Amino acid sequence: MRALRRYHATFFLGMFLFFLLVSDFRHLRGYDVSLFLELDPLTALGGLLTSHTLYKGLAWSLVILLSTLFLGRFFCSWVCPLGILNQLAGYLFNRRRPVDAYADNRYRSIFRVKYYLLTALLLLALLGGLQIGLLDPIALLERSFAVGVLPAVHGREIPLYPYQPYFHGGILISMILLGILLANRFMPRFWCRVMCPLGALLGVFALRAPLRIRRDVDRCTSCSRCLEACQGGCDPHTELRVSECHLCMNCIEACSEGALHYGLSQPRSSVHQSLDIGRRRLVESGVTALALFPMLRSSRSAFAHPVPEVIRPPGALPEGDFLARCIKCAACMRVCPTNVLQPALLEAGLEGLWTPILINAQGYCEQYCVLCGQVCPTAAIRPLSVAEKVGAKPFPHPIRVGTAFFDRGRCLPWAMHTPCIVCEEMCPTSPKAIWFQSVAIPDREGKPVALKQPFVEPSRCIGCGICENKCPVVDQAAIRVTSVGESRSQRNKMILKGDVA
């Protein structure tokens, strides 16, 4: 059984990594690279609460939910890549004496924390604030890999990204992952037992599972060897806590009496314990969530008022809807070829932590690229066709993500008598949004210098940011894009003419 689980786990972890690896323009050939996020019932439920829809691929999560009803929390040990990694980390870091193992693996009341977290997250979602991605294990792991692990292993021999990618505050995300893995030193599968809201959700669904670990009380000699091997902290040696058990099956193998089996109840099977949660604590966490939500919404954020640097990827839903769908999984950032997509820190408000924004100093939005919308599991960035993005027939307008502005105090032809117009050269629209006027301006000696001074035509600018990215004034470009004019917003507008949709 354990060997079987290991093969299984290796296979699923491998699949998770494989999808991450092929998430780029070269290799993306119709694989469902977001499959793990779509299998995740918490992603689906969160989105369902905030947006009242179960978006396309998220229907896969029903498969997991339905099977959990019958089989128990198998997802955690057999499918979840973070669970598998935690298991591996515990195995590597934690060589314990059996006495300690008995003590470590006993059920503790701290395990209830995950139910409180789940309650708070679901209540927030019910009110309209989706923060599930912060703690959802699949979103967390996808984000950690896209922003932390893969950029670190990228190199000449392992070319995962077209260039060395850099991520805004990426180290924070990396350190959280390292922290989660190291926590296995103190308690095996610390994350899964204590923190994981998805585990909690599945635990609730597993409560009535007819198939579960059962102990034959006649055969059992109370040696507690099963407890020594238990990953779930679910007390297989007494009255099993079904909601905690994630079916690692270690106990069955550990039992020398053959007293344990996975299956239906038998006449001599021991009884099981139900969910252990403190009512009072549960109410507290609910009330906290209830109080937090209006506080979140009364804090100034990109939701309240357009923010110049909150430039969302093409196809992003309007800010409110976007926040109601984005689970911060960073799949879009993994796939973006120019590294322009970055995890926001507080630019978009606390609610928008780690949601994607475009930072043009890092990259620019490639005109014919629509990959981010294709991999987004929740359609926070809805899938676009290239034609829709660039405004080819039958679409009347291209998708705009913002508008470029010249900083005439920094622009070489405007401020320094120096020819340049790299921005004009780079501008991909046809006709170009940047144009120039040929002038002769006297320099400090009074000698006229022939220059081409550039302008932006806002109705043609799509905000792609290549001008900002390639401007030779590199520390802070002399042309910069801000979010105004973005197609997704009805109010973040400035021009009357030609700025429809």
Next chain:
Amino acid sequence: MSRRQFIREISITSGLAAGIGVGGWLAYSNEPIRRQPEVIHKLRDFRVPPSAHHPQLAVVRGTDVPRMTREAITRLGGIERFIQRGDKVLLKPNVGWDRQPEQAANTGPELVAAMVRLCREAGAKAVWVTDHSLNDPARCFFRSGIEEATHQAGGEIRLPRQEDFVRADLGGTLLKVWPVSRFFLEADKVINLPIVKHHSLSGCTLAMKNWYGVIGGTRNRLHQDIHTSIVDLAAAVRPTLTVMDATRVLQRNGPTGGSVADVSRENTLIAGLDEVAIDAFSLQFLNLQPETVPFLALGEQRGLGHVRWQDLNVSQTQIG
């Protein structure tokens, strides 16, 4: 403390002390930071000896690009004049942009494929196709059709990464030591495959300007004196051969393009060794005069070629 113990302790301590002393002495320096002497590379001259038996420019008009390419090279003396058995050949088309062939922002894939085939036939050990693209390189090579064309013809795509740029002395008036793609240092022969395009600052993007794809670094500074930069680059990279793609010409909105409405069909290839002459000849497709394009005269002054292509031995044909 026993004597033995004392000796042990004292020798460890003096060993440590000696180690610190020696370490300090070895590490001592007048410089705040120790530096390796930097290796500055130099680009090789890739040219083959001039020949009096062959025309200096071969202009071939038609619609069958593979045949036109073959014909142009044959007129110049055949591919064997340029490529020897065992050569590593680098082709430098313009693959700057994430555009499709019809949009004429990049060199046509058919020309690239035809050149790869010719080099292969001449026994080249490897044929590399490279450029330093302005959009995402993977997309540029894919969507320009050059990746597929190259692979089918038996060539190899080499995308320069940040680490592939090494410092080289270009010896120009403006461009001295710059990062250069190391593929150009590894090749035995280099063939320039530019395309005729409009460019709002220099007027046009032609063969000499195509060498922007050799260098890395902050290329965007070159616009501040674009004509001198173009000539500096052309003087630094002396190719074995140049074949200009004037089958489709981007007339406006260059060098990026984007709309097929800006493209005209000219159905011409121009091959030769004299980049200035090739560039001067190509002006006619954009309705430009040599006087309005300063880098041509500058290039002639630098001894890179002849602006008055009419004075050269030009062979013009129409096929297909």
